[in-house]
Amino acid sequence: MTSKTDKKTNPAQGSRVDEDIVRKIGERLRQTYDETASEAVPDRFTALLEELERSEKAGGSK
Template sequence: MKDMTKDTSAGAAGRRRVVSGDPLGPNSEIGRKLKQYYDELVSDHVPDRFAQLLSELEQAEPARKKD
């Protein structure tokens, strides 16, 4: 009976995946590309007209909440 327990635990240990320094594994390239895209998107310049519209929206919201 003890031999079966040893064999089972040895088999489970043999099936465990080796954890490397890359937490995403095969998806690391996708993650790297998404991070690169996000960083570029965040650093893009906001057009003046769009910034002005956002400012007007922020000013209108407090007045709307009082109603």
């Protein structure tokens, strides 16, 4: 187990810990993005987009 004082006395080890943290953050961000990107668009949102598109084609704005 490393502590804050270990990092100060052994900078090389602190750097390795930082690399591990950055790698883990990157993995978690990719996982979260993948989960979010694969979610379905809610029906209400799709309906609003279709309504907006019809409105734009008709030349009006809401």
